Amino acid sequence: MTKESKENSDQKKPDLSVVVPFYNEVDNAERLWNRLQPVLADLGKTYEVIFIDDGSTDGTRELLRKLAAQNRHLRAILFRANFGQSAAMAAGFTATRGEIVIAMDGDLQNDPADIPLLLEQLEHGHDMVSGWRKDRKDSFLIRKIPSKIANRLICSITDVRLHDTGCSLKAFRGDLLRRISLYGELHRFIPALMRIEGAKIAEMPVRHHARQFGKSKYNLSRTFRVIMDLTTIRLLMRHLRNPLSFFATFSFLFFLLGTAVFFVCAYRIVILEQTLIAVNILLILTVLLWATAMQFFFFGLVGKLIVDYGTRRSIV
Amino acid sequence: METVAIQAVDREVVPAAVAPEVSLVVAVQNQQGLVTAFDLELHRVLDSYGAKYEIIYVDDGSIDGTYSELRRLAAERPEVRLLKLRTAFGEASVLEAGLEAAQGEKLLFSTCRVRVTPNAILDLLKVLDAGSDLVIGVRHPRRDSRLNQFVSRLFNALTNRLTHLKLHDINSGVMAMRRSVRDSVPFYGALHSFIPVMAQRQGFKIEQVQVEQMAGRFNYSLHLRDYIRRFLDLISVLFLRNYTKKPLHFLGFIGAIFALVGTGINIYLFFYRLFGIGGIAGKPLLLLGMMLFILGIQMISIGLLGEMIIFTHAREIKDYNIEEIIN
Numbered sequence: 001m002t003k004e005s006k007e008n009s010d011q012k013k014p015d016l017s018v019v020v021p022f023y024n025e026v027d028n029a030e031r032l033w034n035r036l037q038p039v040l041a042d043l044g045k046t047y048e049v050i051f052i053d054d055g056s057t058d059g060t061r062e063l064l065r066k067l068a069a070q071n072r073h074l075r076a077i078l079f080r081a082n083f084g085q086s087a088a089m090a091a092g093f094t095a096t097r098g099e100i101v102i103a104m105d106g107d108l109q110n111d112p113a114d115i116p117l118l119l120e121q122l123e124h125g126h127d128m129v130s131g132w133r134k135d136r137k138d139s140f141l142i143r144k145i146p147s148k149i150a151n152r153l154i155c156s157i158t159d160v161r162l163h164d165t166g167c168s169l170k171a172f173r174g175d176l177l178r179r180i181s182l183y184g185e186l187h188r189f190i191p192a193l194m195r196i197e198g199a200k201i202a203e204m205p206v207r208h209h210a211r212q213f214g215k216s217k218y219n220l221s222r223t224f225r226v227i228m229d230l231t232t233i234r235l236l237m238r239h240l241r242n243p244l245s246f247f248a249t250f251s252f253l254f255f256l257l258g259t260a261v262f263f264v265c266a267y268r269i270v271i272l273e274q275t276l277i278a279v280n281i282l283l284i285l286t287v288l289l290w291a292t293a294m295q296f297f298f299f300g301l302v303g304k305l306i307v308d309y310g311t312r313r314s315i316v
Numbered sequence: 317m318e319t320v321a322i323q324a325v326d327r328e329v330v331p332a333a334v335a336p337e338v339s340l341v342v343a344v345q346n347q348q349g350l351v352t353a354f355d356l357e358l359h360r361v362l363d364s365y366g367a368k369y370e371i372i373y374v375d376d377g378s379i380d381g382t383y384s385e386l387r388r389l390a391a392e393r394p395e396v397r398l399l400k401l402r403t404a405f406g407e408a409s410v411l412e413a414g415l416e417a418a419q420g421e422k423l424l425f426s427t428c429r430v431r432v433t434p435n436a437i438l439d440l441l442k443v444l445d446a447g448s449d450l451v452i453g454v455r456h457p458r459r460d461s462r463l464n465q466f467v468s469r470l471f472n473a474l475t476n477r478l479t480h481l482k483l484h485d486i487n488s489g490v491m492a493m494r495r496s497v498r499d500s501v502p503f504y505g506a507l508h509s510f511i512p513v514m515a516q517r518q519g520f521k522i523e524q525v526q527v528e529q530m531a532g533r534f535n536y537s538l539h540l541r542d543y544i545r546r547f548l549d550l551i552s553v554l555f556l557r558n559y560t561k562k563p564l565h566f567l568g569f570i571g572a573i574f575a576l577v578g579t580g581i582n583i584y585l586f587f588y589r590l591f592g593i594g595g596i597a598g599k600p601l602l603l604l605g606m607m608l609f610i611l612g613i614q615m616i617s618i619g620l621l622g623e624m625i626i627f628t629h630a631r632e633i634k635d636y637n638i639e640e641i642i643n
Contacts, residue, residue: 079519081637082519
């Protein structure tokens, strides 16, 4: 790259990138853009807005195409099919060039007017500021309660203390954000992933509006997968550097259990003078538990191998 | 993905200076005396299409005079290129090597199992031009054995059932695709039979078109064992497609069931002993309970290891397929 072209590309780098994923939000996309634009224009910073269409079928796609063609600050990324929110956000984050990145939902429940406040918080030295829907305008039973429970669970397991991890309105320092990789359904755990990268995280109350247009894409059936993802995150956060210690704990527990059963066997044979046949089940159990202990130890070794030779050695 | 096949290839002809628009990859194996006439016909049809094209013959380790016949063709026509696999590596390697060498924007593949008429190949191309990303040929009328047709029908029905595709002949081995499909769908190993399945997940538009087969020695039948292998492949493809990035969602689920059943048995035995109904040391049920429990948490652990592999390679993962970026 020549010096001149490098300078040009530097000039093109905006101060602020706003990322919004859409899935079937035809009634909201243009309204959001109309509300977003004045707020961003008033900031006095250079900015870009990235709208991602996650394979919508209701015309959101065409709308984004039209909007992006009309506004040079707006970029649209159109997916071939529906790949989910994590994928949409990953694509958006990868495309950002801004020093600061704002993420928000495309359903108009977040208020663009909160963006300046988030930026202010970010300037206080935080790497990430998460919105907190203090006064949430959703139905109590099907949205608020499950969300509260999930939030508690996620907070206690990931050790990131936030009142509302599910709020999509968040601000990030761009270089740190671009280091995390979202795949599967990890968008729920962005704070935890940022923490793995060493981010300082703050939160602040933001406004929340009831959904006016379109349908909510939330559903309860994902609980099991969330729990599995949480287990993974927990392992990654605590033991990414040394998974051997994690698996060795299991190994040790099984070894202890096996040894205990072994002593029961020994007691029965030596003191109670039972025959080997009478305790054969217990003997098999001993061997089983010991073998399991060894297997867990080897799992730990394999885990260590994976981490040491993975592509992300430089983290934490 | 590294492949053995590519390394073992003799590259016969230099790529064209100006990239052609259409690349036709034709697998050939032990078809001496048949290729020249076929080639002539292919040229006639592709010339009529009007775009610049190349024909890449991939010789899958022929042991008769096929290769020298192909060499003569390659020497005569500049559009003909030639790859030779050292031994017979099979359809997957042929496809991979051929598409690797192909330079065109529109890629066509014709296996040596099934030889369709050159006109049918043109039909595929036309359907591709009409706006689809992947076109699968449907053999009609079929010329393979009745048994083969029956098994094939079963297999298609099963695959359609499991994937929500609506294809009549997934394994025809004759297809046309855009380069974007090739670039975003993994083609290695067993996956090649399931290109539509992978392409569907990526959101590509899939069409099918009836193709006419040539008469005579060209058309082979698959063995039953091929279908058994394909069935196993189908399972692994579905696993790969749905769970590659989240192994714990799958293994964790099975593991949790095992662990729960095991725990249930153990709790039962615990109370059995606690209330003095009888001893449990001699009960094989104890062994079963512990076994299931251990199996369960081991599966979960393997799932976790899988998650670690994915996470440490997360940078290489692209979970999506972008059709268009504006601005």
